[in-house]
Amino acid sequence: MTYPQLTLLHLLPTAFMTGVIWFVQVVHYPLFAAVDERSFRAYEERHATRTTCVVLPPMVAELGLAAWLVVRAPAEHHPAAVAGAALVGVIWLSTFAVQVPCHARLSSGFSPAAWRLLVRSNWLRTAMWSARLALATWLLW
Numbered sequence: 001m002t003y004p005q006l007t008l009l010h011l012l013p014t015a016f017m018t019g020v021i022w023f024v025q026v027v028h029y030p031l032f033a034a035v036d037e038r039s040f041r042a043y044e045e046r047h048a049t050r051t052t053c054v055v056l057p058p059m060v061a062e063l064g065l066a067a068w069l070v071v072r073a074p075a076e077h078h079p080a081a082v083a084g085a086a087l088v089g090v091i092w093l094s095t096f097a098v099q100v101p102c103h104a105r106l107s108s109g110f111s112p113a114a115w116r117l118l119v120r121s122n123w124l125r126t127a128m129w130s131a132r133l134a135l136a137t138w139l140l141w
Helices: 003-034 037-072 078-106 112-140
Strands: none
Touching (some): 078 112
C-alpha cells in the first residue's frame, strides 16, 4: 500500500468517529437527562450495546492505522503522525478511564453526577477527535 493510500484509509475511521462524537456530545448525551427514570436502566443498556457495535470497529481500525502511519510516514510527516497517534492514546485512555466507568454507573440507573461527568469529560474526546481529523486531513493533503 502506498503512503497516500494509507493516509486516505487512515482518514476514513477518524472522520467517521469525529462525526459520531460530535453527534453524541451535542445531541445524544444531553438527551440522557430526558429519559424517564423507570426506563433509564434499560435505555442505557441498549445504548451501550448498540453504540459499542457502531464505534468499536472504527476505533480499533483507527488505532491500528494510526500506528501503521507512524511506521510508514516520511520524515516530514512523522511528527504529525506521532501527534495523531498520541491523540488516539488520549482518546482510548479517556474512554476506558472516564466514559466507560460513567456508563457503568449509569447502567444501575440515572445518576445526575455520572451524567454530568460523562457530558463534561466527553468534550476532551470531542476535541481530540477534531484535532485528529485536522491532522489526518493535513497528512492526506
